[in-house]
Amino acid sequence: MAEPGAAASAGRLLAMGVTGTVLALVAVLLLRTATFPEPDELRGWGRTGASRIPAQFSEAERTAMKEALKEAIQMPTVSFSSENINTTALAEFGEHIRKVFPFLFSTSFIQHEVVEQYSHLFTIHGSDPKLEPYMLLAHIDVVPAPNDGWEVPPFSGLERDGFIYGRGTIDNKNSAMAILQAMELLLRRNYVPQRSFYISLGHDEEVSGTYGAQKIAALLESRGIELSFIIDEGGYIMDDFIPGFEKPFAWISVSEKGGMNLMLQVDSDPGHSSMPPKETSIGILAAAVSRLEKTPMPNMFGYGTEKSILEQLAGQFGFPLNIILTNLWIFGPIMSRILEKSPATNAMVRTTVALTMFNSGIKVNVIPPTAQATINLRIHPAQTVPEVLEIVRNVVADDRVRYHVLNAFDPLPLSPHDNEAFGYQLLKRTIRDVFPEVTAVVPGICVGNTDARHYTNISKGLYRFNPIALNPQSFKSFHGLNEKISIQAYETQVAFLFELIQNADTEKVPRPHSAEHEL
Numbered sequence: 001m002a003e004p005g006a007a008a009s010a011g012r013l014l015a016m017g018v019t020g021t022v023l024a025l026v027a028v029l030l031l032r033t034a035t036f037p038e039p040d041e042l043r044g045w046g047r048t049g050a051s052r053i054p055a056q057f058s059e060a061e062r063t064a065m066k067e068a069l070k071e072a073i074q075m076p077t078v079s080f081s082s083e084n085i086n087t088t089a090l091a092e093f094g095e096h097i098r099k100v101f102p103f104l105f106s107t108s109f110i111q112h113e114v115v116e117q118y119s120h121l122f123t124i125h126g127s128d129p130k131l132e133p134y135m136l137l138a139h140i141d142v143v144p145a146p147n148d149g150w151e152v153p154p155f156s157g158l159e160r161d162g163f164i165y166g167r168g169t170i171d172n173k174n175s176a177m178a179i180l181q182a183m184e185l186l187l188r189r190n191y192v193p194q195r196s197f198y199i200s201l202g203h204d205e206e207v208s209g210t211y212g213a214q215k216i217a218a219l220l221e222s223r224g225i226e227l228s229f230i231i232d233e234g235g236y237i238m239d240d241f242i243p244g245f246e247k248p249f250a251w252i253s254v255s256e257k258g259g260m261n262l263m264l265q266v267d268s269d270p271g272h273s274s275m276p277p278k279e280t281s282i283g284i285l286a287a288a289v290s291r292l293e294k295t296p297m298p299n300m301f302g303y304g305t306e307k308s309i310l311e312q313l314a315g316q317f318g319f320p321l322n323i324i325l326t327n328l329w330i331f332g333p334i335m336s337r338i339l340e341k342s343p344a345t346n347a348m349v350r351t352t353v354a355l356t357m358f359n360s361g362i363k364v365n366v367i368p369p370t371a372q373a374t375i376n377l378r379i380h381p382a383q384t385v386p387e388v389l390e391i392v393r394n395v396v397a398d399d400r401v402r403y404h405v406l407n408a409f410d411p412l413p414l415s416p417h418d419n420e421a422f423g424y425q426l427l428k429r430t431i432r433d434v435f436p437e438v439t440a441v442v443p444g445i446c447v448g449n450t451d452a453r454h455y456t457n458i459s460k461g462l463y464r465f466n467p468i469a470l471n472p473q474s475f476k477s478f479h480g481l482n483e484k485i486s487i488q489a490y491e492t493q494v495a496f497l498f499e500l501i502q503n504a505d506t507e508k509v510p511r512p513h514s515a516e517h518e519l
């Protein structure tokens with residue numbers, strides 16, 4: 001994952017670096033500065049009036065939801081590799097959800113299926129068959145977490161200072177449990193949805209989702225199911241990311257980068273180290289990967305959603321940044337250079353190349369016969385696998401290097417995020433209801449990969465948004481140390497889903513009623 005702390009330095013650069021260049025142009029530009037009010041098109045959504053169930057939970061319910069999450073965290077559902085997953089813990093998780101969500105498992109209009117032994121698919125049949133169904137998606141497996149460096153054991157689910165600690169608290173058992181929890185609470189209040197939906201919980205997302213999400217998607221496709229939209233992890237409420245930008249903003253990822261694992265190999269004659277040749281396989285390969293590291297892929301600013309993100313954040317900044325960001329037609333080139341200064345924002349504007357493995361050598365006094373390096377590329381939405389491979393070959397420019405594509409896939413298409421895009425507008429509306437402090441909602445790109453990518457055959461509206469606020473520090477705990485969620489944030493996540501499910505009970509995206517609630 002990109003280093004989000006570095007986004008802060010990009011923000012500082014943003015704040016300081018371009019001011020001088022800009023001042024001369026400001027007077028002219030003031031005349032044509034656009035404003036970017038966020039229109040509120042969504043009034044009147046979902047259930048209203050008497051049928052609306054308020055997201056208010058009793059003390060006993062709040063305690064139960066917290067304890068249910070803690071227990072889920074205590075199950076080490078670790079995916080080490082596709083061949084090595086903790087099946088005991090995954091089975092235990094299945095038992096756990098049956099125990100804590102009894103309504104979900106005993107309601108006549110809900111069907112539960114176990115897929116490939118450990119993934120779960122719930123079909124919630126709505127009362128109105130005219131409404132196209134949607135899906136809430138999460139995964140129940142986690143990456144490994146050795147005890148070293150953790151303040152509390154990673155699978156303890158310990159509560160401390162208002163936080164629940166443990167692997168999976170933000171990636172992604174929080175979502176799996178919150179989705180089920182919200183539905184359980186709605187059922188306890190006699191809720192019957194109008195729009196059908198699916199809840200899909202994959203058990204191997206951290207190792208590609210081959211047996212979880214991929215199998216579930218194939219199953220639904222074989223049944224002829226098409227989905228209006230899908231909501232997965234991979235976007236967040238971004239808090240404290242940009243200096244000068246005081247309020248949190250919501251980042252809904254409408255695409256995710258493609259990927260390629262590429263192995264480079266150089267073979268050479270082995271021999272005695274006392275009579276070395278001028279170049280060895282190690283030296284040739286090291287030079288090749290060094291060239292790759294020193295030659296960034298082209299900056300694609302303006303060809304993804306980067307421009308639109310900045311334009312939508314523009315109104316939140318003071319002078320002169322608001323002027324710069326609303327006039328990217330002229331400041332675009334400067335902005336694109338600024339964005340590439342930090343790892344997080346650099347990952348937004350280009351295909352990234354990470355050298356992740358290097359293997360060679362068999363003995364200290366043997367010239368090695370072969371050297372191998374594996375590079376992990378994350379492909380910008382405006383590029384493709386063959387284009388990127390071609391660039392790699394041209395940069396390496398050495399016929400002695402051979403290439404093995406271990407696996408590769410193109411970036412995901414941009415999901416619709418205009419005023420007519422039901423899923424996007426549903427998220428936007430619910431964000432405004434539940435997070436009134438959020439001042440802007442932007443269509444971002446997920447720099448990592450999610451299970452959502454396996455569902456392209458059954459939906460065009462893939463959105464990645466997890467309704468929790470993350471700051472640069474908490475971003476570091478993804479796959480890292482001391483992953484935790486505040487109890488308040490988890491309750492808010494449940495409330496968000498409780499609202500979103502009800503908000504989805506409407507036929508179409510309503511047109512604006514008024515300018516009320518403009519941000």
Ligand SMILES: CCCCCCCC/C=C\CCCCCCCC(=O)N[C@@H](CCCCN)C(=O)O
Pocket residue numbers: 001002004007205206207208209233234235238241242253344345444445446447448449450
């Ligand atoms: C101006 C602010 C800039 C902030 C930029 C932050 C960008 C945030 C975008 C997305 C967050 C990414 C985190 C989401 C989930 C990543 C999930 C993940 O780790 N997936 C793995 C899948 C591995 C599958 C096996 N090959 C991965 O991508 O490696």
Ligand SMILES: [Zn+2]
Pocket residue numbers: 139171172205233
């Ligand atoms: Zn995840």
Ligand SMILES: [Zn+2]
Pocket residue numbers: 143171206479
């Ligand atoms: Zn993860």
